[in-house]
Amino acid sequence: MTETKIQLQHVVKAYGDNVVLKDINFEIQAGEFISFVGQSGGGKTTLLRLIAGLEATNSGDIIIAGQQLQGQNQVARVMFQDARLLPWMTVVDNLTFGSKDAQEKQRALALLERVELGEKADAYPSSLSGGQQQRVALARALMSDPEILLLDEPLGALDALTRLKMQQLVADIVAESNLTTILITHDVREGVLLADRVVAVKDGDLGLIVAGQRHQTDRLAIDQTIDDVQNFILAESE
Numbered sequence: 001m002t003e004t005k006i007q008l009q010h011v012v013k014a015y016g017d018n019v020v021l022k023d024i025n026f027e028i029q030a031g032e033f034i035s036f037v038g039q040s041g042g043g044k045t046t047l048l049r050l051i052a053g054l055e056a057t058n059s060g061d062i063i064i065a066g067q068q069l070q071g072q073n074q075v076a077r078v079m080f081q082d083a084r085l086l087p088w089m090t091v092v093d094n095l096t097f098g099s100k101d102a103q104e105k106q107r108a109l110a111l112l113e114r115v116e117l118g119e120k121a122d123a124y125p126s127s128l129s130g131g132q133q134q135r136v137a138l139a140r141a142l143m144s145d146p147e148i149l150l151l152d153e154p155l156g157a158l159d160a161l162t163r164l165k166m167q168q169l170v171a172d173i174v175a176e177s178n179l180t181t182i183l184i185t186h187d188v189r190e191g192v193l194l195a196d197r198v199v200a201v202k203d204g205d206l207g208l209i210v211a212g213q214r215h216q217t218d219r220l221a222i223d224q225t226i227d228d229v230q231n232f233i234l235a236e237s238e
């Protein structure tokens with residue numbers, strides 16, 4: 001039986017007169033991978049911040065595993081476009097925040113191995129490439145064994161090849177851990193390839209929801225879905 005992990009019920013968010021999210025109703029099942037795509041300013045990041053509990057709704061409810069969200073979402077972790085590592089701490093200390101606890105350090109080292117950065121545990125962030133820093137950020141996000149992973153354009157600043165490799169790593173780790181995942185991306189292809197469902201967020205609404213291509217290899221179907229989503233985004237932006 002599937003468990004509903006995230007429920008958005010009549011969610012409204014405004015900044016002053018600017019109504020950013022109008023009346024959002026959406027459910028995400030445990031283990032699902034959802035991509036939010038759409039043009040800048042559509043409200044994607046705002047939606048993610050509400051689910052993370054970093055901001056409050058004006059009205060409506062956010063329910064996490066059956067419980068109304070109040071304050072910060074304790075079972076979710078967010079990964080941003082920039083890695084936000086602490087420059088004065090080594091890579092492993094960025095995961096443990098300098099804790100001397102042996103088990104915690106063990107877990108951090110295992111996660112660094114998982115993101116293929118075991119040999120960089122004692123390095124400082126400034127000696128790492130952008131892609132490596134994002135892998136550290138991913139490992140750090142996993143330290144608390146979250147149930148929900150919120151990805152706010154985490155691959156946006158990477159070069160094309162590094163980005164493809166990171167997409168695969170994210171897909172593998174999410175699948176292994178059965179994480180419920182939301183990805184915000186401007187890259188419709190990325191959103192379609194990684195997700196179970198793709199949501200085009202437009203003018204404060206969830207305008208189009210289509211099946212993504214996670215676990216699928218039918219190139220024609222993938223290309224068709226990408227076209228459909230791109231056409232929708234462009235058509236709506238007149």
Ligand SMILES: Nc1ncnc2c1ncn2[C@@H]1O[C@H](COP(=O)(O)OP(=O)(O)OP(=O)(O)O)[C@@H](O)[C@H]1O
Pocket residue numbers: 015018020038039040041042043044045046047
């Ligand atoms: N803290 C804030 N105060 C005032 N307005 C805000 C705030 N955060 C977001 N907004 C406004 O909310 C709207 C939606 O922003 P949001 O960042 O959610 O869009 P987005 O779809 O994620 O865009 P992008 O893809 O560029 O990140 C924009 O008009 C933005 O100016």
